Amino acid sequence: MLPPRSELNRLHAELCTAVADPVRIAILYTLADGPHFVNGIQEQLELPQSTISRHLRILRTSGIVAGERQGRLVMYRLADHRVIEAIDLLRQVMADRITARADTITQLQE
Amino acid sequence: MLPPRSELNRLHAELCTAVADPVRIAILYTLADGPHFVNGIQEQLELPQSTISRHLRILRTSGIVAGERQGRLVMYRLADHRVIEAIDLLRQVMADRITARADTITQLQE
DNA sequence: TGCAGGTATTCACATATTTGCATAATTGAC
């Protein structure tokens, strides 16, 4: 007894929304290299600590990452690598588009 | 000479945002079955025509779909099937999560 | 040209999201 399709689409959109932010994408690519502590992520992204923490909560709530406290630190890791696969696919689409546009400009200049 | 990583992440997020809406997801799955006219999409989703049109514009602007006028109708199609692959991956993640939750509930009831 | 069908846009409103700053909560060491 699955939920109706519109409800599935709503949940699906929630998941997509969770990855639809530049800061969260940066966090996810950082975690794609392996688990990181919050201060490590912050050091890498150079953003206010509260900003990092709030975005981590969004990713955690949507089940995309998981956090585990280790003493005073909290270590975050990807909960499901398919999410990285998915956003990587979209990144390729974007990269191809940028390349195509650059080629067009180059041709116009010749 | 590529843009800096933060700029790429911003563009990447724009692309993700475009698919982060229940109506747009429904439209994309409709178009995954093949090109459709606007009135066909509207008939299938049962939403106001202006709503469909506005979401189609968002998808068109972000390059995810392409529209072509044929007489009085406009036919839309997916511009890059990798986008469907990407959101399908996320849908599987979501489906697995729902299944896991249902199993947990079942176990609690036993 | 005028009309009707199909699509796109504008408007006004409501809701949601993001951000920085300040502050709270949690943990380990003394």
Next chain:
DNA sequence: GTCAATTATGCAAATATGTGAATACCTGCA
């Protein structure tokens, strides 16, 4: 228990996003 370090949250302001109704726009045909 107190203090310092790390992480999380509350708050207020700014920005962005989604919606339906009405209207404008484009096209084919008489």
